[in-house]
Amino acid sequence: MTLLDSAEAARELLERAGLEPTLNRIMVVSAVAAGHGPVTAGEVLAEVLREHKLNRVTVYRILDLLAEKGAINRISSGERAQHYCVGRAHSHFHCTGCGRIQCIANEAIRFDESAVADSLGLLVSHVDLVLEGLCRDCARAAGA
C-alpha cells in the first residue's frame, strides 16, 4: 500500500498516531514499510539489523506499541506468526497453501456497506477483512 520512501514519511506516520518520532521508532516503521507487504517481527528485526544495532526485545516492544496506536497494522491469521504492514484501512489475503499474507485494497473486494446497514442496521466506518484461500501460484500448482 502506501510505502514510506523517507524517514520524513515515517516521522509523519508516527505523529499522526500520537507517538513521539524517536529514532528507534522511525527505524522500525521504515523496516516494516520496506517489506512492500506484510512482514513478520523476525523480518522487521533482520531489516533493522542491516544498518543499526537494536536489540530484539526493543524492536518487538516498539512493534507492539506501533500496532496498539494504529501506526501500523497487525494481522493475525491462525497459527501463523503475526504480520505487520503499513497503510490505511485495507484488507489481507492469507494463502492457506504457502502461508503468504498479502495486502488487498478494499476497492478490490466487493463489500456492500449499504446492504450491511440495511440488513443488519450496522454503520460501517472501517473495513479490515482477512480473506483466505489459495494465492495465484498455489492455485496454479493445485491445477485450480
Ligand SMILES: [Zn+2]
Ligand atoms: Zn500460496
Ligand SMILES: [Zn+2]
Ligand atoms: Zn496490509
